[in-house]
Amino acid sequence: MDKAQYIWMDGTLIPWDEAKIHILTHTLHYGNGVFEGTRAYMTDNGLAIFKLREHTKRLLNSAKITRINPNFGLEALEAAHIELLRANDFKSNVYIRPLIYLGYGIMGLNHVKAPVNTAIAAWQWGSYLGDEGLEKGIRVKISSFTRNPVTSTMGKAKAAANYLNSQLAKYEAIEAGYEEALLLDAEGFIAEGSGECFFIVRDGVLISPPNDTSLESITQGMVLELAREAGIPIERRRITRDEVYIADEAFFTGTAAEVTPIRDVDNYVIGNGSRGAMTEQLQKAYFDVVYGRNPKYKHFLTYI
Ligand SMILES: Cc1ncc(COP(=O)(O)O)c(C=O)c1O
Numbered sequence: 001m002d003k004a005q006y007i008w009m010d011g012t013l014i015p016w017d018e019a020k021i022h023i024l025t026h027t028l029h030y031g032n033g034v035f036e037g038t039r040a041y042m043t044d045n046g047l048a049i050f051k052l053r054e055h056t057k058r059l060l061n062s063a064k065i066t067r068i069n070p071n072f073g074l075e076a077l078e079a080a081h082i083e084l085l086r087a088n089d090f091k092s093n094v095y096i097r098p099l100i101y102l103g104y105g106i107m108g109l110n111h112v113k114a115p116v117n118t119a120i121a122a123w124q125w126g127s128y129l130g131d132e133g134l135e136k137g138i139r140v141k142i143s144s145f146t147r148n149p150v151t152s153t154m155g156k157a158k159a160a161a162n163y164l165n166s167q168l169a170k171y172e173a174i175e176a177g178y179e180e181a182l183l184l185d186a187e188g189f190i191a192e193g194s195g196e197c198f199f200i201v202r203d204g205v206l207i208s209p210p211n212d213t214s215l216e217s218i219t220q221g222m223v224l225e226l227a228r229e230a231g232i233p234i235e236r237r238r239i240t241r242d243e244v245y246i247a248d249e250a251f252f253t254g255t256a257a258e259v260t261p262i263r264d265v266d267n268y269v270i271g272n273g274s275r276g277a278m279t280e281q282l283q284k285a286y287f288d289v290v291y292g293r294n295p296k297y298k299h300f301l302t303y304i
Pocket residue numbers: 037166192193194195196197214215216217218219220253254255256
């Protein structure tokens with residue numbers, strides 16, 4: 001991991017190696033903590049955070065869902081992101097990880113008296129699924145793990161506890177020789193990747209499942225907006241695994257994964273086995289937005 005100089009912890013910039021917590025930190029034991037994954041891109045006009053407002057709002061909504069009372073509000077958190085990125089003087093693209101967590105002081109499941117802490121870390125990070133993956137597509141395995149069902153987990157929260165499901169699905173996929181997992185919902189329809197939303201293209205129509213059993217993805221929303229603007233027909237509906245196998249194109253979206261083409265699912269070649277034309281079009285449009293090359297969406301960028 002590419003260390004940075006500072007991590008922001010509850011209002012103070014702490015040197016990276018000193019950003020430590022107590023072993024009895026509540027979140028570490030019971031998993032009730034909420035986080036974000038946000039990116040800042042090195043544009044022609046310097047480093048800019050993409051959709052800082054949307055990510056910060058989702059962070060606070062996640063806290064609300066899991067009954068954590070945040071110790072910083074929207075504007076203070078946004079200012080903290082900017083302060084951190086300025087202090088670290090980054091030279092390339094950055095991944096930002098804000099985390100609201102329950103700290104040290106009480107143990108046991110009743111968390112209401114646990115202190116609430118917030119930290120924001122940021123480090124230089126390239127493409128999540130590899131530069132080659134972005135160009136040529138990745139290999140994906142449908143997971144044996146069902147995506148956390150809505151009857152037991154609140155998937156609108158980007159909560160640490162929800163990610164055990166993703167982590168085991170990812171492990172299984174990599175162990176089996178694939179690069180990413182695709183999880184089904186409890187009824188057997190496509191839910192999402194371990195950290196991405198999912199799209200297919202069939203006969204010129206762009207299809208993505210509703211967000212019933214996927215995170216309300218900021219990248220998915222952006223890609224859908226760009227597709228709408230390009231006049232591409234869109235369907236939000238359930239997808240079965242056999243429909244994936246016969247799709248013309250498939251891709252993942254996520255802040256980390258950006259727009260990553262999928263060339264193979266369960267050893268079924270998708271389309272022509274490489275990045276599809278519509279995937280490439282939307283990927284390029286997405287990168288134009290995040291790198292500040294599309295004036296229409298400049299308001300989504302917070303320059304540092
Ligand atoms: C489970 C899951 N689904 C989807 C996404 C994509 O969401 P976003 O585009 O907002 O990063 C993520 C990443 O945050 C995720 O962890």
